[in-house]
Amino acid sequence: MLKKTLITLSLPLILSAYSMPDLFDALKNHSQTKSDAMAVKKAKVYEELANSKLYPKINLFAKYDYYTIASAMVPLPPNDMMALVKDPTKPSQPFSQNTTREGASFSMPLFMKSIFTMADKAEAMQKSAKAKKHINLLKNEAIIVGSNANFIYLEGLQESLATKEKSLLETKKTLQIKVDNGRTPASALYKINDGLNQISIAKNNINLQKRKLISVVNSLTGIMLDKSIAMRIDGGVDSSKGLASLEPLRKKVDADKLSIRAEKEKLYPALYAHGSYTFSQGIAYNSDKNINEEYGNIGVVLNIPLLSMDSYSEISLAEIELKSGEVELEKMTDELQSKAEMLQASLPLLDNSVKLYKQSIDDKNQLLKIAKLNYKNGRLSTEEYLRYEDDVVSAKAKLYKAEAQVIQTKMQLAVIYANDIEEMVR
Secondary structure: OOOOOEEEOOOOOOOOOOOHHHHHHHHHOOHHHHHHHHHHHHHHHHHHHHHHOOOOEEEEEEEEEEEEEEEEOOOOOHHHHHHHHHOOOOOOOOEEEEEEEEEEEEEEEEEOHHHHHHHHHHHHHHHHHHHHHHHHHHHHHHHHHHHHHHHHHHHHHHHHHHHHHHHHHHHHHHHHHHHHOOOOOHHHHHHHHHHHHHHHHHHHHHHHHHHHHHHHHHHHHOOOOOOOOOOEEEOOOOOOOOOHHHHHHHHHHHHHHHHHHHHHHOOOOEEEEEEEEEEEEEEOOOOOOEEEEEEEEEEEEEEOOOOOHHHHHHHHHHHHHHHHHHHHHHHHHHHHHHHHHHHHHHHHHHHHHHHHHHHHHHHHHHHHHHHHHHHHOOOOOHHHHHHHHHHHHHHHHHHHHHHHHHHHHHHHHHHHOOOOHHHHEO
16 A cells, blocks of 8 residues: 555635536536446346346237138047037037137246356446446546646646746846946847747646646536636555456456356256137137137246257357457556556655755745846846746746646556545545
């Protein structure tokens, strides 16, 4: 488990109207997450479909038959048939050319091993879909947090540029007086103006980057930010559960194993129950009177597959799917393990970089104060003075970027280990 740390990002000058929980809640109700929720529902229906095959099928039917010669309305036992042959004058014999039949039939599997295995497979696929939905949610939450960290970095950079701009404008006022009095060449003023122009260019580029970040957050949440959101990361990343982000793939491999077993079990004997009830109506051929008869049946069927080439092909296909899934799982395990080790090793380095940049900023601010004084007294050229101004801004930019990288690194690890990002980010 990584060593617990507390990283607090500086508040923007004006607090955002939104909070990180607001963004997380919006993400859960946005189309990105709803799409994964539909996949879970679809997997659940497949499970219900597999289980439904265990229930009996009951059908109602109605039927009309016309025969060119009078035919039996119901199956007749031999003794009854013989009695009718001996006495053809018996009224209303159950033979008719026009017969209507109504009734019901049912069928139900008593033993079919593959049904239970297919239900287990569907359950495994549902677990895989749920795990994938959870991991995708974590990935999108990590993108939101990382985008907001970059937003804070860019706003911090804007603030440092604004400080530099203010400093250059103050210097320009003093320099303008010296140029007007002929004590300083006008070229010095051009250099200051160029410095101010470079600040404007940098601000414009920052605004372009901010628009991209705003677009990313909007695509995931439907919320259009106008400024960054203050946040902090409480604690470190818990790696005790291992590469938990691979759980969807693991569940899919489990489902593929069950798929092979189900296809093989389709070659097992299967036992079914069936039955029906029929009510027949017609006109007796020998008396032209309306008659009706009813009969029913119930039984069992043992089905033993002897040759089923398509089943063998399905088994081969299922084995290939399993092998493909296992190879993909092995590949992703190696990649994520390597990435996690790299990210874990980089965290202490990034933390140290933050400390060093902070110290560097303090030192460079002190040097800038001295440079301003020397420039004012004419002991420093304009180029050298501007270099000190640039050094402060550059150090601040590196600090803000390093702080953002710490956040992004933690978010990547949180996704890999399937940590609760909402609990980490405040």
